[in-house]
Amino acid sequence: MKLGIFTTALAVVAAAAAVSGARGLPAASAEPLKVGFVYVGPVGDHGWTYRHDIGRRAVEEEFGDKVSTTFVESVNEGPDAERVISRLASEGHDLIFTTSFGFMNPTIKAAERFPDVRFEHATGYKRADNVSTYAGRFYEGRYVSGVMAGHLSEGGVIGYVGSFPIPEVVRGVNAFLLGARSVRPDIRVQVVWVNSWYDPGRERDAAQVLIDRGADVITQHTDSPAPLQAAAAAGVYAFGQASDMIAFAPDTQVTAVVDNWDRYYVARARAVLDGDWESSDTWGGLDTGMVEMAAYTNVPESVASAARAAEAAVRSGEHRIFTGPLVSRDGVRKIGEGEVLDDDALLAMDWFLEGVEGELPN
Amino acid sequence: MTRLRVEPRTSAPLSLHVAAFAVPVAATALLGSLVFLSFSISPLAGLHAFFVAPVSSAHGLSELLVKAAPLTLIGCGLALAFRSNTWNIGAEGQFTLGAIAGCGVALFAPWQDSALMLPAMILAALAAGAFWAGIVAWLRTRFAANEILSSLMLVYVAQFLLLWLVQGPWRDPDGFNFPETRLLQDAATLSPLLPGTRLHSGVLFVLPAAVCLWLILYRSLFGFQLRVVGAAPRAARFAGFSRARIIWLTLCLGGALAGLAGTLEVSGVIGQLVPRISPGYGFTAIIVAFLGGLHPLGVVAAALLVALTYLGAETAQILLGLPHAAAGIFQGLLLFTVLGGGFLRRYRVRVIPRAETATAGTAGTTKTAPSLSSPSSTITGTTKTAPSLSPSSSTTTAPSLSSSTITETTKTAAPLSSSSSSLSSTTTATETVTGKVTTKTTPSLSSSSSSSTTAGTTKTVTKTETDDG
Numbered sequence: 001m002k003l004g005i006f007t008t009a010l011a012v013v014a015a016a017a018a019v020s021g022a023r024g025l026p027a028a029s030a031e032p033l034k035v036g037f038v039y040v041g042p043v044g045d046h047g048w049t050y051r052h053d054i055g056r057r058a059v060e061e062e063f064g065d066k067v068s069t070t071f072v073e074s075v076n077e078g079p080d081a082e083r084v085i086s087r088l089a090s091e092g093h094d095l096i097f098t099t100s101f102g103f104m105n106p107t108i109k110a111a112e113r114f115p116d117v118r119f120e121h122a123t124g125y126k127r128a129d130n131v132s133t134y135a136g137r138f139y140e141g142r143y144v145s146g147v148m149a150g151h152l153s154e155g156g157v158i159g160y161v162g163s164f165p166i167p168e169v170v171r172g173v174n175a176f177l178l179g180a181r182s183v184r185p186d187i188r189v190q191v192v193w194v195n196s197w198y199d200p201g202r203e204r205d206a207a208q209v210l211i212d213r214g215a216d217v218i219t220q221h222t223d224s225p226a227p228l229q230a231a232a233a234a235g236v237y238a239f240g241q242a243s244d245m246i247a248f249a250p251d252t253q254v255t256a257v258v259d260n261w262d263r264y265y266v267a268r269a270r271a272v273l274d275g276d277w278e279s280s281d282t283w284g285g286l287d288t289g290m291v292e293m294a295a296y297t298n299v300p301e302s303v304a305s306a307a308r309a310a311e312a313a314v315r316s317g318e319h320r321i322f323t324g325p326l327v328s329r330d331g332v333r334k335i336g337e338g339e340v341l342d343d344d345a346l347l348a349m350d351w352f353l354e355g356v357e358g359e360l361p362n
Numbered sequence: 363m364t365r366l367r368v369e370p371r372t373s374a375p376l377s378l379h380v381a382a383f384a385v386p387v388a389a390t391a392l393l394g395s396l397v398f399l400s401f402s403i404s405p406l407a408g409l410h411a412f413f414v415a416p417v418s419s420a421h422g423l424s425e426l427l428v429k430a431a432p433l434t435l436i437g438c439g440l441a442l443a444f445r446s447n448t449w450n451i452g453a454e455g456q457f458t459l460g461a462i463a464g465c466g467v468a469l470f471a472p473w474q475d476s477a478l479m480l481p482a483m484i485l486a487a488l489a490a491g492a493f494w495a496g497i498v499a500w501l502r503t504r505f506a507a508n509e510i511l512s513s514l515m516l517v518y519v520a521q522f523l524l525l526w527l528v529q530g531p532w533r534d535p536d537g538f539n540f541p542e543t544r545l546l547q548d549a550a551t552l553s554p555l556l557p558g559t560r561l562h563s564g565v566l567f568v569l570p571a572a573v574c575l576w577l578i579l580y581r582s583l584f585g586f587q588l589r590v591v592g593a594a595p596r597a598a599r600f601a602g603f604s605r606a607r608i609i610w611l612t613l614c615l616g617g618a619l620a621g622l623a624g625t626l627e628v629s630g631v632i633g634q635l636v637p638r639i640s641p642g643y644g645f646t647a648i649i650v651a652f653l654g655g656l657h658p659l660g661v662v663a664a665a666l667l668v669a670l671t672y673l674g675a676e677t678a679q680i681l682l683g684l685p686h687a688a689a690g691i692f693q694g695l696l697l698f699t700v701l702g703g704g705f706l707r708r709y710r711v712r713v714i715p716r717a718e719t720a721t722a723g724t725a726g727t728t729k730t731a732p733s734l735s736s737p738s739s740t741i742t743g744t745t746k747t748a749p750s751l752s753p754s755s756s757t758t759t760a761p762s763l764s765s766s767t768i769t770e771t772t773k774t775a776a777p778l779s780s781s782s783s784s785l786s787s788t789t790t791a792t793e794t795v796t797g798k799v800t801t802k803t804t805p806s807l808s809s810s811s812s813s814s815t816t817a818g819t820t821k822t823v824t825k826t827e828t829d830d831g
Contacts, residue, residue: 074686076641350539361529
């Protein structure tokens with residue numbers, strides 16, 4: 001057996017090697033800018049990764065022959081990530097987008113090894129001369145979703161399928177609650193963690209548990225449409241995540257917080273082509289178009305117009321979501337009357353507001 | 363109705379060995395070509411991306427070793443356990459606990475920057491992995507709890523322990539509340555062997571560990587006992603070998619190695635604890651162990667092959683745009699054909715026409731079990747042994763015990779299929795003890811379908827074997 005493995009492996013490698021020698025490599029001609037993307041989920045997740053891939057295609061459309069793009073999907077946020085990132089760099093990619101928080105340290109390490117390659121890491125906080133960070137203020141969209149949920153919920157309990165209890169997600173939960181409570185001050189949000197970004201089975205189970213416990217609106221911070229589908233099956237209102245998921249719940253999706261990376265990706269690729277790329281930190285919201293709301297559907301016009309008003313107020317900056325007084329559910333005063341939480345506080349948020357139920361590991 | 367019967371081969375001519383690797387290679391190339399072609403990719407380019415491109419540079423080779431190292435360490439330990447019919451499915455949990463223990467030492471030991479740090483981390487990881495597997499051994503030997511279930515369940519316990527630690531007490535205070543520990547200090551980080559690559563000095567543990575396990579398995583009394591317990595449980599009991607001791611030792615040794623792999627991964631590759639430290643090494647290593655023929659040195663080769671397919675899957679995505687799922691299909695095809703080739707080299711499949719099935723019990727030289735004309739007896743005939751006294755004529759081990767010669771084959775069923783206790787004893791043994799032939803068959807699962815009278819008859823003629831009495 002063991003000999004068999006050796007010989008099999010050797011034979012396969014040898015055969016392929018012999019063949020490849022004769023094959024010749026494709027001729028490199030005009031040297032397009034090679035842009036690489038590392039995805040945490042499959043491009044067909046219809047959510048987070050899907051939207052990043054739309055952004056990649058926008059780059060291809062914009063620049064045509066001047067760029068060529070590559071992606072690697074379903075990359076584990078563990079020891080494999082650094083290898084994939086390095087591999088892309090060593091294959092001649094000049095600009096590499098790593099699109100999940102868990103790729104942060106692998107990106108930084110790969111960037112040290114490839115100082116001439118530019119890296120762009122989504123949702124992290126570590127930068128370097130050749131590493132930029134970017135993220136969307138998705139919590140703004142979640143606030144608008146919350147406003148709708150406040151109108152739609154009859155029982156006053158909203159189910160929230162969470163991925164990991166990281167600040168990004170915690171912030172979204174609090175923003176959602178603030179939106180809902182701006183309409184109906186007794187609303188409660190129940191959070192269930194699935195400890196994964198993409199796990200349709202567990203996401204669906206979590207949504208079902210929340211529905212069984214009495215939630216009559218479901219929202220999610222995971223990447224697949226599974227919670228939305230579970231809600232649709234139960235006839236419960238729900239929100240799409242990262243992309244417009246109306247196809248999965250034609251009668252129950254009320255809107256979706258849509259990530260739109262197209263403009264950012266095109267701009268960054270252009271910067272490299274023009275030779276003026278610099279490390280930067282971007283956190284775009286509704287105002288920059290990095291966050292968009294899908295069409296308001298399946299709701300009475302009064303709810304849709306309330307949502308439109310909230311969206312407009314947030315976009316213009318007229319309404320600041322995290323305006324004091326804010327007290328965490330543990331009774332800690334976070335900010336006083338009239339003050340607004342700054343970005344540093346938002347980026348490190350590890351507390352829930354009163355009204356959020358569910359464990360928050362600390 | 364014709365039946366298929368799988369029988370161990372009694373001889374293995376050279377042509378068979380040639381076929382056993384030529385056929386899988388050809389089958390993989392052929393089936394893989396179909397996968398590539400369905401994505402409009404030239405098969406040659408596909409094979410090149412899978413098997414050549416990933417290792418065509420020093421960097422690629424270093425990544426191959428980095429990926430194969432944990433698979434080898436875990437796979438070797440599992441091979442030992444599996445050889446003794448102890449089904450440790452929870453190496454992923456032992457890996458996780460080793461990583462936790464090693465990292466815990468790095469975070470909290472008072473000798474933060476001392477040279478003692480790495481040895482202390484490794485010792486802690488060995489102990490933690492052995493402890494986690496020891497729980498399984500204790501449940502098995504004390505309460506006869508099925509080790510497949512208990513070891514698997516402990517994987518989830520370990521993963522939730524890791525999650526709790528990185529989200530709570532061990533979270534990096536300067537990490538914006540993200541669920542990660544701080545990065546390990548230099549003293550707790552394995553030095554790189556090759557500058558500019560991730561090849562770390564932990565890889566140096568791998569080959570010596572595999573050789574040690576080979577020595578233990580084939581050159582020590584313990585290894586001999588282990589093999590006899592696995593291959594011939596009854597003979598092992600005659601000889602006075604302690605099944606419980608073997609369970610304890612194989613589980614703890616495997617657990618320690620998985621724990622070592624865990625801490626090497628954290629210290630050499632990741633550099634901190636994060637919610638997900640393993641892309642399923644503990645489970646992949648089960649495949650690796652079987653692919654390596656449950657032989658420590660075979661495991662080394664198998665780990666390299668499996669690691670190469672993972673690298674190849676990524677490279678095919680990067681170079682050819684082959685989707686992740688299609689790369690997974692190709693990977694599965696390769697493992698399937700190679701495992702299948704290994705199986706067909708050791709066993710042959712005979713087609714038994716309907717007419718023969720009635721007399722199959724006594725027909726041929728391979729079966730000395732009493733004939734039960736019930737159809738179920740033919741179905742169970744998957745492991746009927748040839749009562750051969752020549753140890754070299756069979757690929758299975760034939761340990762000789764003082765005055766008696768015992769030849770047995772074990773059923774190498776997939777570990778999960780032995781989850782029911784009745785299956786775990788489906789070892790059919792034919793023993794020749796001082797010239798007298800005694801034969802035992804175990805009732806198969808399907809015997810429940812036969813009438814109680816038949817079952818009763820079976821028992822009067824044969825004796826039921828349980829391997830862990």
